[in-house]
Amino acid sequence: MIIRAAVRSDLGAILRLLRDLGEAAPTQSGTVRMSSATVRAWTRIENDPERTVLVAERRGQIIGTLDLIVIANLTHDAQPWAVVDNMVVDAAYRRTGIGRALLEEAVNRAVQAGCYKIEMLAHESQSIAREFCLAMGFSASAEGFRRYL
Helix, strand or coil, X not given: CEEEECCHHHHHHHHHHXXXXXXXXXXXXXXXXXXXXXXXXXXXXXXXXXXXXXEEEECCEEEEEEEEEEECCCCHHHCCEEEEEEEEEXXXXXXXXXXXXXXXXXXXXXXXXXXXXXXXXXXXXXXXXXXXXXXXCCCCCCCCCCCCC
8 A cells, every 4th residue: 555645637536535524426327526616626736735635545546535734824933734634544444554544644744844733623423533533643632613604
């Protein structure tokens, strides 16, 4: 297995994985619809030097992904911080170290970028995700709030 930055040709596989997060709906044929808005969003993501979509690939198949964003900051001597979002591993490969490898690569990249912290949110209903975050050295140090627009 390798962990690498995603490229445009990975987009369909990434969208298939994101279905598990409820972010992409399959078509009747089971494939993921790739709208022009999705392609425009991908173009923005791949052109953003502070953002990296990582994928885990095994034997040519994308089996995991996450989105790493490095954010400029005015505190902590202007050190940036990072956030991980949209992390998902193919159901057939969960609990096999794929998530750990993805998140370790994200942490390494955040360290290389000079980040003073990295954040990752787990939905309160996802006890397995919460346990994973704790096992990876993250602490439940804040209470989060969201307002969907």
